[in-house]
Amino acid sequence: xxxxxxxxxxxxxxxxxxxxxxxxxxxxxxxxxxxxxxxxxxxxxxxxxxxxxxxxxxxxxxxxxxxxxxxxxxxxxxxxxxxxxxxxxxxxxxxxxxxxxxxxxxxxxxxxxxxxxxxxxxxxxxxxxxxxxxxxxxxxxxxxxxxxxxxxxxxxxxxxxxxxxxxxxxxxxxxxxxxxxxxxxxxxxxxxxxxxxxxxxxxx
Amino acid sequence: xxxxxxxxxxxxxxxxxxxxxxxxxxxxxxxxxxxxxxxxxxxxxxxxxxxxxxxxxxxxxxxxxxxxxxxxxxxxxxxxxxxxxxxxxxxxxxxx
Numbered sequence: 001x002x003x004x005x006x007x008x009x010x011x012x013x014x015x016x017x018x019x020x021x022x023x024x025x026x027x028x029x030x031x032x033x034x035x036x037x038x039x040x041x042x043x044x045x046x047x048x049x050x051x052x053x054x055x056x057x058x059x060x061x062x063x064x065x066x067x068x069x070x071x072x073x074x075x076x077x078x079x080x081x082x083x084x085x086x087x088x089x090x091x092x093x094x095x096x097x098x099x100x101x102x103x104x105x106x107x108x109x110x111x112x113x114x115x116x117x118x119x120x121x122x123x124x125x126x127x128x129x130x131x132x133x134x135x136x137x138x139x140x141x142x143x144x145x146x147x148x149x150x151x152x153x154x155x156x157x158x159x160x161x162x163x164x165x166x167x168x169x170x171x172x173x174x175x176x177x178x179x180x181x182x183x184x185x186x187x188x189x190x191x192x193x194x195x196x197x198x199x200x201x202x203x204x
Numbered sequence: 205x206x207x208x209x210x211x212x213x214x215x216x217x218x219x220x221x222x223x224x225x226x227x228x229x230x231x232x233x234x235x236x237x238x239x240x241x242x243x244x245x246x247x248x249x250x251x252x253x254x255x256x257x258x259x260x261x262x263x264x265x266x267x268x269x270x271x272x273x274x275x276x277x278x279x280x281x282x283x284x285x286x287x288x289x290x291x292x293x294x295x296x297x298x299x300x
Contacts, residue, residue, distance in 0.1 A: 005295045008222060012292070015226035019234065019242055 025089050025154050030195025032084035037187035040077030041180060044070060049180050056176070057132040067127065108153035115145040133176035136183035140169030143187075157201075161194045211294035213287050215260050220245055220253045225288050228263060228280035236276045254278065262287060 048066045059067070089105075119142025123135050147162030165186050172182040216222045223243045227234050234242075240250055257263045262284030266277045280288075 002299060005298055008219070009292070009295060009299075011219060011222060012226045015223045015242065016230045019227040019238075020230045 025085070025158065025198065026091065027195040027197070027199025029085040029088035030191045030198060032088065032195075033081040034188050034191030034193075034195060036077055036081045036084065037191060038184060038189075040073050041184040041188060044073050045180055047073075054133055054177050054179060059128055059130070059132060062132060071127070105153075108150050111153060112146045112150040115142055115149060118142070119145070133179060134173050136179040137169045137172030137174075137176075140165050140172060140183065140186045142169075144169060155198060157194065157198060161190060164190055208294050208297045211290050212298075213291040213294075215257060215262060216288065216291045218253065220249065221257055224250075224253060224257060224278070225262065225280065225284065228278060229285055229288055233266070233277040233279045235278070239278065257284070260284070260287075 048062075048070050051066075052061060062070075119138065122142075123138055126132070126135060126138070144162040144165030144167075147165060148159050151159035151162060168182050168186040168190070172179040172186075175182075216225060220243055224239060227239060227242055236250070236254075239254075240247065243250065245253075254263065254265075258265060261281055264279040264281055266279065268275055268277070
């Protein structure tokens with residue numbers, strides 16, 4: 001009799017865990033994203049930002065070919081980083097044969113994309129009619145918000161990553177002269193550290 | 205002891221109903237096919253246990269069509285959740 005109820009409790013626990021199991025993000029995807037971002041920021045610095053005083057860059061200061069190049073670099077980096085994240089995450093979850101990965105992954109994507117897309121559109125508007133110097137900070141802040149809202153559906157470390165991105169984003173807006181460096185720090189270095197932390201934790 | 209046994213819920217004596225309820229209390233809703241995959245049971249078996257829980261007013265059902273295919277979502281009710289909690293407390297008491 002007791003045995004049976006003990007099994008019942010075990011069953012309850014397994015079902016609860018399996019039905020709400022977070023999507024498991026791979027640490028490699030963090031590392032890949034970080035490296036892609038570093039390449040992107042370096043390219044942006046080399047081709048565009050080193051010609052401008054970063055304290056205050058207005059859209060009219062930025063020649064059209066620079067603006068288009070910046071958009072191209074940003075979009076390219078975003079696409080490559082997303083592709084890498086999806087590739088590694090997919091592999092991770094196929095290995096675990098998680099039948100529910102679809103449901104949870106969809107929730108994760110919605111949670112991530114709402115702040116990210118609204119922030120992205122705002123940045124696009126500001127690129128054409130605002131102060132470009134605050135863009136690195138804003139992208140970091142909105143990305144951090146996206147991560148925090150997505151954190152419910154995956155490893156909790158991602159929430160800490162989100163908070164760190166927001167802090168860096170605010171810092172970048174505060175000291176625009178260093179915003180590109182902070183940008184590289186947030187999207188590049190932080191992702192790589194996060195990737196190693198996750199990978200190391202899963203192994204342990 | 206008698207007091208404890210009274211709190212055990214007949215509706216959750218069955219493994220599949222227990223499993224359904226476990227999945228519903230930790231999720232906002234779960235659809236039929238997900239429940240099926242989760243518990244590894246046949247359509248008919250799952251449907252009859254769902255009907256049982258519905259009769260107890262422990263779960264709610266929302267039917268809709270996705271690409272012209274029926275898509276049924278299941279929600280736990282407030283009453284179902286508190287009954288489930290009582291049941292688990294009773295088991296824990298019993299095992300003390």
